[in-house]
Amino acid sequence: MAVRAVFIRPTNKTGSGYLTKWGFLPTPLGLLDLAGEVLRIPGSRVKIIDMEGDNLSIEETVNAALEMKPDIVGITLHATAAHVNASIIARKIKERSPETLLVAGGHHATFLPKEIVRSGFDVSVLGEGDETMYEIAEAVDQGTGLSGVRGIVYRDEEGIHRTRPRPLIRDLDTLPMPPLDLLEREKYTFKVFGNDQYVACLETARGCPYACDFCSVTPTWGNKWRNKSNDRIMAELRDAKAHGYNWVFFTDDIFVVFPNVRQRDELFDRIIEEDLGLKYIVQMRADVTAKNKPLIEKAARAGVKVAFLGVESGSEEVLKKMHKGEFTPQSVDAVNTLSRNGIVTLVGMMVGAPYERLRDIIASIRFSRKLARAGADAIQFSIYTPLPGTRVFDDAVRNNLLFTLDWDRYDIVTPVMKTRLGPVTVQIAQFYATYSFYLYKYFRGKIKNIKERDPEKERLMKNSMDFIMKMMPSYLRDIADFPRFLLQTYDLYWQSKRRPNIDPGHVEEVMETSNKIVYEITDGGKNPYFLIKESK
Numbered sequence: 001m002a003v004r005a006v007f008i009r010p011t012n013k014t015g016s017g018y019l020t021k022w023g024f025l026p027t028p029l030g031l032l033d034l035a036g037e038v039l040r041i042p043g044s045r046v047k048i049i050d051m052e053g054d055n056l057s058i059e060e061t062v063n064a065a066l067e068m069k070p071d072i073v074g075i076t077l078h079a080t081a082a083h084v085n086a087s088i089i090a091r092k093i094k095e096r097s098p099e100t101l102l103v104a105g106g107h108h109a110t111f112l113p114k115e116i117v118r119s120g121f122d123v124s125v126l127g128e129g130d131e132t133m134y135e136i137a138e139a140v141d142q143g144t145g146l147s148g149v150r151g152i153v154y155r156d157e158e159g160i161h162r163t164r165p166r167p168l169i170r171d172l173d174t175l176p177m178p179p180l181d182l183l184e185r186e187k188y189t190f191k192v193f194g195n196d197q198y199v200a201c202l203e204t205a206r207g208c209p210y211a212c213d214f215c216s217v218t219p220t221w222g223n224k225w226r227n228k229s230n231d232r233i234m235a236e237l238r239d240a241k242a243h244g245y246n247w248v249f250f251t252d253d254i255f256v257v258f259p260n261v262r263q264r265d266e267l268f269d270r271i272i273e274e275d276l277g278l279k280y281i282v283q284m285r286a287d288v289t290a291k292n293k294p295l296i297e298k299a300a301r302a303g304v305k306v307a308f309l310g311v312e313s314g315s316e317e318v319l320k321k322m323h324k325g326e327f328t329p330q331s332v333d334a335v336n337t338l339s340r341n342g343i344v345t346l347v348g349m350m351v352g353a354p355y356e357r358l359r360d361i362i363a364s365i366r367f368s369r370k371l372a373r374a375g376a377d378a379i380q381f382s383i384y385t386p387l388p389g390t391r392v393f394d395d396a397v398r399n400n401l402l403f404t405l406d407w408d409r410y411d412i413v414t415p416v417m418k419t420r421l422g423p424v425t426v427q428i429a430q431f432y433a434t435y436s437f438y439l440y441k442y443f444r445g446k447i448k449n450i451k452e453r454d455p456e457k458e459r460l461m462k463n464s465m466d467f468i469m470k471m472m473p474s475y476l477r478d479i480a481d482f483p484r485f486l487l488q489t490y491d492l493y494w495q496s497k498r499r500p501n502i503d504p505g506h507v508e509e510v511m512e513t514s515n516k517i518v519y520e521i522t523d524g525g526k527n528p529y530f531l532i533k534e535s536k
Contacts, residue, residue: 002043003137005072006065007031010089011051012081013408019052020474023191023467026249027183028053029201030076030105030129036176037134038072041141046182051085053187058085062092070100071140074133075121077106080387080410083119090120101140105129107220108407111389111514113153114160115506123154126518127220128206130175132166151518165520168222172206173232173533180243190247192467193460199281200245202236204228204267205252205260210285211323212312214350217253219389222519225257229533230267234274241276248280255282256292265295268302281306287326289334300341305460307338310348314367315360318353328367332374339375342454344461347376350412351433352384352426354392354401354419361421365433372441377461381433382412383426388514397510403496405506415489423493424486431482 009028018024035046049064065073073093075086090102104116105125113124125132135149146154151166190197205227208218240248256264280303311331313319338345351361386393396402401418409416415423
């Protein structure tokens with residue numbers, strides 16, 4: 001026998017802001033990883049459906065999935081806000097194909113598994129899904145039950161069951177290569193930099209040793225930082241190049257951590273030596289960037305063209321309460337370092353933490369302009385959102401700080417939590433902080449006639465400005481729609497004050513599952529934070 005599997009990346013209700021605002025849609029790496037596992041079973045067939053890349057409605061997605069007559073349909077909840085659409089798709093597939101096994105994965109499925117299986121799925125995968133998906137496919141292929149598959153919650157006629165936790169994958173080099181041939185390259189664009197720019201997602205490491213209170217990465221992927229060898233990374237880069245991609249987005253939440261500086265230095269040497277002609281997008285910490293200037297210079301020579309820095313706040317007090325482990329001078333130094341090396345720098349900041357005061361938000365807005373003067377090219381001001389699996393989610397539920405569990409609103413740009421300032425004030429602050437940054441950046445550049453020193457960066461920024469001008473009607477529509485979104489927040493918040501809209505039973509279940517450790521601890525505490533694999 002063999003297995004027929006379909007993997008789906010759903011959209012949330014409003015779609016991806018990166019795609020609608022910047023034309024940025026990278027390949028669905030998580031689904032490729034799972035597809036590679038199923039293809040290990042001889043004769044198996046796999047199809048990937050990307051709702052945004054394929055521009056499909058829910059009904060079209062269901063029809064496309066059922067064309068294959070799949071044994072398994074896996075849906076990634078890559079964002080909490082995708083939960084509602086994912087559940088609708090699962091129920092519609094089940095209605096038309098009762099024998100198909102519906103599997104959910106991602107951080108939302110990891111920490112709310114009972115809700116997931118009741119919403120239409122048969123199985124919720126907890127944490128890393130690679131080995132788990134292979135075992136699920138093997139069980140379907142051989143007709144055995146799911147009780148022997150570790151790291152899942154599943155339902156059958158007898159009820160809902162949770163199996164033994166699964167240990168983290170220690171050697172990421174043992175995973176199959178992402179089967180990029182399952183995708184159409186033309187769908188995965190980076191239009192802000194040109195119509196012929198295509199982005200493949202690759203990972204070089206998993207896990208995060210840091211402890212930011214708002215982040216779901218560490219509980220989902222573990223706090224042990226595990227990396228692939230440079231040999232394996234280079235093999236994946238060659239494959240991306242062979243499939244016609246000219247950008248690679250390294251999805252590692254932190255591309256450089258302190259123990260792997262030497263390994264990254266050697267990787268950049270190999271990229272420079274082999275000269276694949278690829279451009280790279282990375283996510284960095286400000287403190288690591290500021291303290292490793294020679295490494296950043298080499299990264300730029302290797303082709304790193306875009307870096308995302310999670311700065312989060314301009315208030316030292318807020319950063320301390322977030323457990324960020326960084327200070328604002330480091331962020332300025334990091335932005336300056338990236339900018340001097342011709343790297344387009346995107347800064348991530350947020351407003352709306354429950355302990356944040358108005359003066360903290362004002363400090364963040366002022367600090368964003370300081371970062372603009374240091375060379376920051378773009379900013380993403382999000383709203384502090386307690387995602388399932390994080391400490392702040394548990395605290396918010398326990399202390400009755402959430403005014404909604406409507407997952408459509410958990411998109412990090414829509415308020416869901418009661419704060420000192422109130423959700424309406426937070427939403428106004430986020431809107432003002434974002435647009436005022438770009439106005440400040442634009443007029444400062446015009447007045448001072450600032451020119452880029454790096455020719456390649458100058459070309460990228462010119463292309464981005466052309467794209468922004470084409471998209472201006474869309475941005476103006478968003479501005480015009482803002483009062484309507486603000487009224488929705490106001491109405492929902494005040495309704496919740498008059499009559500709580502969160503079911504106590506729902507809260508009890510959320511508390512039961514959202515803070516569970518999902519991995520088996522296997523190393524007895526030895527080397528708890530890092531596992532670095534060297535090339536041979």
